[in-house]
Amino acid sequence: MRLFTQVASVYLLAAIARPAAAQAPAQDPGAYNNAIVAEQVDLLKKNLRYISKAAHSENDRKIENRRLEVVEQNKLALSRLQHLAAFKGNDEFRLAAIRAFKTTLDVYSADFKQVNTLASTRSDSYEAMQRFFDAQEAANKKLAVVSDSVDAAQQRFAKAQGFSLSTSRESAKLSAYAKAVDEVNHYQHEVFLPYFRLQKFTARLSDALNAQDAAAFEAARVAVGAEADKTAAELAALPGFRGKDMAYRNAARDYANMYVVLCANQFVQMAELMKNKDHLTKADVQTINGHIATFNQQRQKYNDAYNRTASAFMDTYVPVMND
Template sequence: MRFSTLLITAGLLTGLATLTQAQTFTDPGAYNNFIVSEQRAMLKKNLRYISKSAHSDNEKKIDAKRQDLIKQTEASLNKVAKMPAFKDDKGFKEQTTEAFYQLLKVYSEDYKAVDMMAATRTATVENMEQYFKLQEIAEAKLQVVNDSVDAAQRRFARRHNMTISADPEGKRLAEYMRQVSEVNSYQHKVYLAQFRIEKATAKLTDALSAQDPAAFEAARVQLVGDSKTATTELTAIPAFRGKDARYRDAARNLVKFYAGFAATQAAQMKELLERKDALTKADADKFNGFINLYNTQNQKLAQAYNQAGNAFQATYIPVFND
């Protein structure tokens, strides 16, 4: 997602005016800069929302940031809508007004759908896929809207003989957004591949607790298949930016353990469960040894995977408090 973060060259920068309903503009630079300042105000609110989403699991706090973003967008839309045309040139203002309205719809409707989906995203792989898809759809809509404003700004600049150049703050914000998009895309691939094994794993442990051999075997077979799919998907994912493979490899290590356990130890456990009422002490010790192995390795590798995911986000999506 990208906002138009361009400002005109220093020679035309005369400061950002404070708009009143009756205000008129005689300088195309001031006219341009006022619109850009409103875009930037929305962008910063959006970055705070994205940062909170990336670094917090508190849904109330995340939604509070979304509400802040909506309020800012409503305020910016109202200000730009009240702007007069610049010397009968109303294209830039009208295109921006329409764009801000579309942004408001995305923040109010699409982002809300994403946040609502967050509560049920772990129910199934399909839910998780839909959760990520909603994020991507919202981002694509924002890209289209912002490209339209960029085009309108360039037309305005040509008509009024202005030279457009990027300012330092605009570059910084644009770079942050580029990083967010890059990190999200990569993390979605790794996370979704690893997530494929979660349901079969839960079924396996539930069946074990119930001492149900048939359910245990069904879950084991599913875990073998899901692990193969996850392994194939993770193998196809390169290191991030060609050099950082820690997050992907942590996911691969976890999946590899589940695959091996399902194929070997769990297969033996299934046989022991089928004759659970006639186990010898050696059988019981063997069974408990498998459980201890699972608990120890699962805790170790799951913790390493979660830490790698947190470190990945912390490294490549800095907290935005601007």
């Protein structure tokens, strides 16, 4: 299953000036505005290519290469803006954009480096996975703050210079993509974390079963049953994606409900039989083996369904972006 990782919110100047006169940015406020926006749009394209790769690939090297492309584009944009003079004494917009680019560079150079480090250990525990997601969200919040500040500075610049702003088709497309990515990322975390948490509990069942430890199996059965109830209820309360697509949520919920049923029925019988493992009849052994076979089949079935649905969810709502 592709886990949507290493994804950042990306700030986008929501508007650009109407086509300006053919003058240098130093003389025309619209051209000056567009020079700054052009750098931001070029960076955003690189950013979204990185996001697309993170969403649709499990190749960590390729994902890392896309991150480095964002860093290099970021450095280039910063250099250009730092060499751009203030517009007739008005330097607020340029400086706000520079601060935003610096924050983005910090996030992709340091914060996401930490995310990548956490990615290597995220499957160790639910707590490790939570730290991994928390690091992503902390990085995203930094970008959201600078997004608001640079947008406000642009609005003030346009008002002071007496020109109106209008959204370009390209900017609107990129903005819609970025918003969709954030929406998908947030929803996947809401579904995946309960599913992952339950998986960590269920590992105890397999360990106890392999060890033929009746006491450990019974303790695991009780713990898994309680966690499965909790997970199923948590996911059942989660609305469908965009209020209508229930498939991904349902796949995770069905996985939890499988354990609710098994813990209340077959696993109870298995626990009782395991207590007398040294005195089992041939029929008892056949019963246990039958329950184990059912467990393995059901686990494979619902895991496969979840993985297929999770991949389909990503493929449907995060388009591939190569340009």
